[in-house]
Amino acid sequence: MIRRVHLWPALCIAFASLNVPCLSAQAGEAGAARIDQPGAQIEEIVVTATGYGENRATHPGNISKIPGSDIRFAETLQPAELLNRVPGVDIQQGSGVEHLTAIRSPVLTGTAGAASFLFLEDGVPMRAAGFANVNELMDALTEEAGAIEIVRGPGSALYGSNAEHGLINILSRAPSPTPEAELTGLIGPHGVRELDGTASTTVQDGNTSHGLRGSFVLKEDGGFRDASGYSQEKGQFRYDYTAPDTKVRTTLTTVNLNQETAGYITGVDAYKIDGVRTSNPNPEAYRDAWAIRAASRIERDISDSETLALTPYMRTNGMNFLMHFQPGEPVEENGHWSGGLLTSYEKRLSGGHRIIFGVDTEYTDGYLREIQSGPTVSGVYVTGTHYDYDVKSLVVAPYLHTVWKLDDATELTAGLRYEFTRYDYTNNTATGVTGRFLRPADRTDNFSNLTPKLGLTHVFNDAFIGFANLARAARAPQTADLYRLQTGQSPDAIKSEVLDSLEVGARGTIDRLTYEIAAYFMKKNNFAFRDSNGDNITNGKTEHIGFEAEIATPLIWNFDIAASGSYARHTYDFTDIITKPGYASESILPGNDIDTAPRTVADVRLGYGFNRGLGRAEFEWVHLGAYWMDAANTQRYPGHDLFNLRAEYRLSENLSVFSRLENIFDKRYADRADYFCKPGSCDQRFFPGDGRGLYAGATVRF
Numbered sequence: 001m002i003r004r005v006h007l008w009p010a011l012c013i014a015f016a017s018l019n020v021p022c023l024s025a026q027a028g029e030a031g032a033a034r035i036d037q038p039g040a041q042i043e044e045i046v047v048t049a050t051g052y053g054e055n056r057a058t059h060p061g062n063i064s065k066i067p068g069s070d071i072r073f074a075e076t077l078q079p080a081e082l083l084n085r086v087p088g089v090d091i092q093q094g095s096g097v098e099h100l101t102a103i104r105s106p107v108l109t110g111t112a113g114a115a116s117f118l119f120l121e122d123g124v125p126m127r128a129a130g131f132a133n134v135n136e137l138m139d140a141l142t143e144e145a146g147a148i149e150i151v152r153g154p155g156s157a158l159y160g161s162n163a164e165h166g167l168i169n170i171l172s173r174a175p176s177p178t179p180e181a182e183l184t185g186l187i188g189p190h191g192v193r194e195l196d197g198t199a200s201t202t203v204q205d206g207n208t209s210h211g212l213r214g215s216f217v218l219k220e221d222g223g224f225r226d227a228s229g230y231s232q233e234k235g236q237f238r239y240d241y242t243a244p245d246t247k248v249r250t251t252l253t254t255v256n257l258n259q260e261t262a263g264y265i266t267g268v269d270a271y272k273i274d275g276v277r278t279s280n281p282n283p284e285a286y287r288d289a290w291a292i293r294a295a296s297r298i299e300r301d302i303s304d305s306e307t308l309a310l311t312p313y314m315r316t317n318g319m320n321f322l323m324h325f326q327p328g329e330p331v332e333e334n335g336h337w338s339g340g341l342l343t344s345y346e347k348r349l350s351g352g353h354r355i356i357f358g359v360d361t362e363y364t365d366g367y368l369r370e371i372q373s374g375p376t377v378s379g380v381y382v383t384g385t386h387y388d389y390d391v392k393s394l395v396v397a398p399y400l401h402t403v404w405k406l407d408d409a410t411e412l413t414a415g416l417r418y419e420f421t422r423y424d425y426t427n428n429t430a431t432g433v434t435g436r437f438l439r440p441a442d443r444t445d446n447f448s449n450l451t452p453k454l455g456l457t458h459v460f461n462d463a464f465i466g467f468a469n470l471a472r473a474a475r476a477p478q479t480a481d482l483y484r485l486q487t488g489q490s491p492d493a494i495k496s497e498v499l500d501s502l503e504v505g506a507r508g509t510i511d512r513l514t515y516e517i518a519a520y521f522m523k524k525n526n527f528a529f530r531d532s533n534g535d536n537i538t539n540g541k542t543e544h545i546g547f548e549a550e551i552a553t554p555l556i557w558n559f560d561i562a563a564s565g566s567y568a569r570h571t572y573d574f575t576d577i578i579t580k581p582g583y584a585s586e587s588i589l590p591g592n593d594i595d596t597a598p599r600t601v602a603d604v605r606l607g608y609g610f611n612r613g614l615g616r617a618e619f620e621w622v623h624l625g626a627y628w629m630d631a632a633n634t635q636r637y638p639g640h641d642l643f644n645l646r647a648e649y650r651l652s653e654n655l656s657v658f659s660r661l662e663n664i665f666d667k668r669y670a671d672r673a674d675y676f677c678k679p680g681s682c683d684q685r686f687f688p689g690d691g692r693g694l695y696a697g698a699t700v701r702f
Helices: 008-016 025-029 068-074 079-083 110-115 479-483
Strands: 064-067 117-121 146-152 166-171 180-188 192-205 209-221 229-245 246-260 286-303 305-320 333-346 354-372 384-407 412-429 432-435 437-438 443-461 464-475 497-510 514-531 536-554 559-573 600-610 615-626 640-650 655-662 670-678 679-690 693-701
Touching: 025 479, 064 068, 068 146, 068 640, 079 333, 354 479, 384 432, 384 437, 384 479, 412 479, 464 514
Parallel strands: 117 166
Antiparallel strands: 064 146, 146 166, 180 192, 180 693, 192 209, 209 229, 229 246, 246 286, 286 305, 305 333, 333 354, 354 384, 384 412, 412 443, 432 437, 443 464, 464 497, 497 514, 514 536, 536 559, 559 600, 600 615, 615 640, 640 655, 655 693, 670 679
């Protein structure tokens, strides 16, 4: 059950204890910092490209950045609301913290949804390769992040498995040069309560400094659907040590989740029916999860032209949840602990050339158990243990990343990564078949992947910087792909998935308008899944083509606008005809849109600064285009348009208030729409979206 953390009384006491007079407009002009105007900045420094600070303008590929000011102005409950502002990103929220991700891809599920995207914290993966989680953003402390960087498409040579369709790097908030503390409280409908806090300082000791920051998030949401909701606790400590030739950044992050889960509602357009959309067909469902991560980046200047960076890290996590979406409703327990070392040696040559090389290593010990306590269903979802196995994993990945200045305006980037993955699997239950479940005998599996990258950037002028990027991404199969099998499957047939990508684009500044546009074409091979005939598909192929754009500019009368949008087609490139009666909607033909792949996605925000910068309001339009709910393209979700309003006002140097009105017009929509076939029937099913909701809060600075 949810552990109810009653936050608001404590927050009210904290606010009441303050005696902070409000400033007049004149006093605020002189003494209070103003609310920033969110927006894209081409001159930004980004770190995800190489691990060192890079100018975004001359990067040979795309990197979008959401700065900390935007994160704290938006005050979103879940990361999806924030990340969907980036072109080419469509994260669909499920129940509570659950979500499915799309980055230059359809919305992917299962192991594909877990393994096609890389989620990082300060450049370190939050989960081990081979043990990813489809809901991995639930482990991220985005509320107090310093910034979030998003790469669409394959990552650079520094990033291996899972950096296939894209990556998201959550950057921790740096310590402040002087003492500071903040406390933010938020309330909303359905019992939403959130309390976020952070405190920081830096101590100087001669030529060295010691920066400290501690942050926490306490959150609970009663859920707008029956028998749903969650409570979540997050904490992070960061320590920065800076000396003339050495920098150390150490972080420790903890996350805990207790959730009562709401399942799909079913029926034609069920999300539009008020009595149905708030119901929960699975009141017994739950998800409990925890995670602990620690990492330390040690960066030392060996000479004026050489820098060595070492990042040792450790992590452990566990999860227990009811698989309400599977007949028989088994309980799954999974987790892993792992440790590794990221290395990077940078050599800066004369003429502006750079060479970065290193070796990344990781060892993981993980487990998975699936047990059904209820009666056997349909003769194949059997009572008892379905799976019980351990997997030990070793990953070794040397890489080379180079940057060559061809002339003052042109840079060539070339990189190569080799990644070796070894799984050592142990079956802890009877080998063979039970019902529809196949448990392989003990075995080891090895995978080797070579991923080259080549990029080019040319600065024509400040208004037009062109770039092109050719890359290959590959990922070894997830451990669940190999060892969580069904009858008729074999781990010997499953190969590494490979994606080839070509991207061209431009960015620049025209007067005060900043923009970035990009077009891409990608082909993916060895897409492995089990189709509705019960056959194993190990050589599935898909194609992906799209156009993305983002702009930001100030307007007249203190207005500004920021917008992003994408048009894409994600299609099957092979044939798989389903012959099982009633399952024709699962047939795949070349050229069919992949299910849950909207062609258009857009986000537009019109902002207004008032009272000489002390206040800001923002009107947001969120557009999601129509998409097919099934592989045969027979069932269609019409898409939706939502409108939100946010406002913040700084009453004094120490106190700000904010509010937001979500889904202004109380639109009936689905966060996720799907078409699912089971023996005897096929149904539309949905995760319904919430109605109109007003949220309000305040931030106190000490």
